[in-house]
Amino acid sequence: MADNTTVIGKATRVRGRLTGKADVDVQGFIEGEITVSGDVTVDSSGIVDASVRGRRLLIRGAVRGDLLGEESVTLADGARVVGDIRAPRVAIALGALARGSVETVEDRAMSPASARVQSVARPATSAGHRGAPATAGPSRAVAPALVDRSTPKTQASVSASASVATATASADGTPVHAGPRRPPPPVVPSLKKAKAQILKKRER
Amino acid sequence: MASTVIGAGITIEGEITTEEDIAIAGTVRGKLSAKEVVTIEPGATVEADVQGGSLVIGGALTGNVTAGDRVDLQAGARVVGNVKAARVTIADGAQFKGNVDMDL
Numbered sequence: 001m002a003d004n005t006t007v008i009g010k011a012t013r014v015r016g017r018l019t020g021k022a023d024v025d026v027q028g029f030i031e032g033e034i035t036v037s038g039d040v041t042v043d044s045s046g047i048v049d050a051s052v053r054g055r056r057l058l059i060r061g062a063v064r065g066d067l068l069g070e071e072s073v074t075l076a077d078g079a080r081v082v083g084d085i086r087a088p089r090v091a092i093a094l095g096a097l098a099r100g101s102v103e104t105v106e107d108r109a110m111s112p113a114s115a116r117v118q119s120v121a122r123p124a125t126s127a128g129h130r131g132a133p134a135t136a137g138p139s140r141a142v143a144p145a146l147v148d149r150s151t152p153k154t155q156a157s158v159s160a161s162a163s164v165a166t167a168t169a170s171a172d173g174t175p176v177h178a179g180p181r182r183p184p185p186p187v188v189p190s191l192k193k194a195k196a197q198i199l200k201k202r203e204r
Numbered sequence: 205m206a207s208t209v210i211g212a213g214i215t216i217e218g219e220i221t222t223e224e225d226i227a228i229a230g231t232v233r234g235k236l237s238a239k240e241v242v243t244i245e246p247g248a249t250v251e252a253d254v255q256g257g258s259l260v261i262g263g264a265l266t267g268n269v270t271a272g273d274r275v276d277l278q279a280g281a282r283v284v285g286n287v288k289a290a291r292v293t294i295a296d297g298a299q300f301k302g303n304v305d306m307d308l
Contacts, residue, residue: 006214009207009224016218016234022211032218 010045024054026061033065044078051083059096066100212247226256228263246280259289261298268302 005023008014012028023038026046033050034040040054046061053068059079067073069087077095084100092098206225210216214230221237228236229245234252236242242256248263258273264282269275271289279297288305 004211004213005209006211006230007207007209009222009226011224012208012220012222012226014216014218014220016216016220018214018216020211020214020230022213022230024214028208028222036214 008046037070042079057087206241206243210248244281246278253285 005025006018006020007025008028008030010027014028014030014032016032018024018030018032018034019036021037023040024034024036025041025043026034026048027043028045029047029049031049033053034048035053037055039056039058040052041058042048042052042061042063044060048061048063048065051065051068052063053070055069056071057067057069057073058076059067059074059081060076061078062080064082066083067081067085067087069089071087072089072091073085073087074091075081075085075093075096075098077093079093079096079098081097082099085098085102086105088104088106090102090104092102206227208222208224208226210226210228210230210232212229215233216231217233219235219237220226220232223239225241225243226236226238227243227245228248228250231249232252233250236250236252236254236256238254238256240257242254242259244250244254244259244261244263244265246262250263250265251267253267253269254265255270257271259269259271259275260278261269261276261281261283262278263280266284268285269283269287269289273289274291274293275287275289277283277287277292277294277298277300279295281295281298281300283298283300284302286303286305287300288307290306292304292306294300
């Protein structure tokens, strides 16, 4: 077969799981996990509403779900990702939006079991960095093709330098959250009161 | 070349809805709704109810088939299910078990 790439076209919508061995190119909409041993490309018109797992992931479009690359994960300019990113090599280009934790892990740590354990354990970590104190975590996670393979694991929340680069470059100005995910701020009762008073005034 | 291609070695479990041509060389389980041409290539396995503008079937299909225009079963096709379309052709060498409904 000449071309073994699977293409989900622009006017196509898939609700369900996509698994297999070939490369996948998503230009349309997928609502369901993608698990392939080939490369996955999510084009600028592509939307994936679930986790994506493949050899090399190239994201130009939108993904809401975790990204797991056996070799690498690349977020190109214009990518919008809400979810955790995990791969031996991770690159986030200027102009890409990311929200979630980023972890560069060695290939051996990519087995499904350990990946699951890590994702479960993640919310419990309070600080942004969990890697060895001597390593410069964030910059390493961001710089494309600059991953030092001698360090077994470097973890960084998409905060420090990554979010500075991405947040300033984002076209719509959507800020990237600094630090680990926090619960929303509590509703201030006095605000409610003030609003009620304003509404009352208007009624008169 | 169809705009959406499910390559050999790929399995989709769920529902596919498309408004463009779709070619399937892999495996699809669930439901497939298309407005244009649906091509099920030789070697493909489809276990789904299929709806489309017109259908060309060369692979294995289990499920009911409805087409707005026509359904062509090519030689080598293996279809189990009911076929409903204005025009239906079954090539010599196609295996088929089910009802044909060409009412309009």
